[in-house]
Amino acid sequence: MIRPAAGADLVALGVLWERYRLEANDTRFVDQASWGHWVLPRISAGDVRVGTTDRTINSYVAWQRALDTGRGQGRVLRILELYVHPDGRGKRLGSGLLARAIDAARQRECRAVALVSNIADPGVLALVEPFGFVLAGDALVLALQRE
Numbered sequence: 501m502i503r504p505a506a507g508a509d510l511v512a513l514g515v516l517w518e519r520y521r522l523e524a525n526d527t528r529f530v531d532q533a534s535w536g537h538w539v540l541p542r543i544s545a546g547d548v549r550v551g552t553t554d555r556t557i558n559s560y561v562a563w564q565r566a567l568d569t570g571r572g573q574g575r576v577l578r579i580l581e582l583y584v585h586p587d588g589r590g591k592r593l594g595s596g597l598l599a600r601a602i603d604a605a606r607q608r609e610c611r612a613v614a615l616v617s618n619i620a621d622p623g624v625l626a627l628v629e630p631f632g633f634v635l636a637g638d639a640l641v642l643a644l645q646r647e
C-alpha cells in the first residue's frame with residue numbers, strides 16, 4: 501500500500517533513510533536530525549509518500565519542486581530520495597512510488613520530473629526507463645506534455 505507520509509512516520513522513515521543514504525551514497529545530510537529538518541516540511545507539504553507491507557513502512561519517495569533556471573520556464577519536480585528496503589523489493593513498490601511522484605508533477609503543472617540521486621544504479625535505471633526517463637546531465641529526466 502502507498503499513502504502520504506504523516507509526521508508520526510518520522511521515526512520509521514529515519515531508520516529507512518539511514519539505509520538509503522549508505523546504499524545510495526547520498527551525502528547531503530550528515531545525520532538523521534539534519535535530514536529530519538529537511539524532510540518534515542516536505543511531509544507537511546504533501547511531498548513524501550510511504551509504501552507499506554503488512555502496515556510496516558518499507559519504502560518511501562521524497563520530492564520537491566524547484567524553479568527551472570534554464571531557458572524553458574517552468575517548474576521541475578525533483579525526486580531527491582526513492583528507496584525500497586531490500587526485503588520489500590521486486591513487489592512494485594518502487595514503480596508505485598515513482599508513479600505517485602509523476603502524478604504529483606502533472607497535478608502541479610511541472611514540465612518535467614528529475615531523479616537526481618544514485619542515477620548510475622542499474623536497479624534505478626531499470627526502474628525508471630520504462631516510464632520514459634532519459635539521462636540528461638546529472639539527472640534522469642522525464643519530460644511531461646503540457647495539457
Ligand SMILES: CC(C)(COP(=O)(O)OP(=O)(O)OC[C@H]1O[C@@H](n2cnc3c(N)ncnc32)[C@H](O)[C@@H]1OP(=O)(O)O)[C@@H](O)C(=O)NCCC(=O)NCCS
Pocket residue numbers: 523524579580581582583584585588589590591592593594595596616617618619621622623624626627628
Ligand atoms: C531501485 C529500487 C527503488 C527498485 O524498487 P522495487 O520496489 O524493487 O522496484 P519494482 O518492484 O517496482 O520494479 C519495477 C521494475 O524495475 C526493474 N528493476 C527494479 N530493480 C531492479 C534491479 N535491481 N535490477 C534490474 N531491474 C530492476 C524491473 O524491470 C522491475 O520490473 P519487474 O518487477 O517486472 O521485473 C530499489 O531497488 C532501491 O531502493 N534501490 C536502492 C535505492 C537507490 O539507490 N535509490 C536511489 C534513487 S533516489
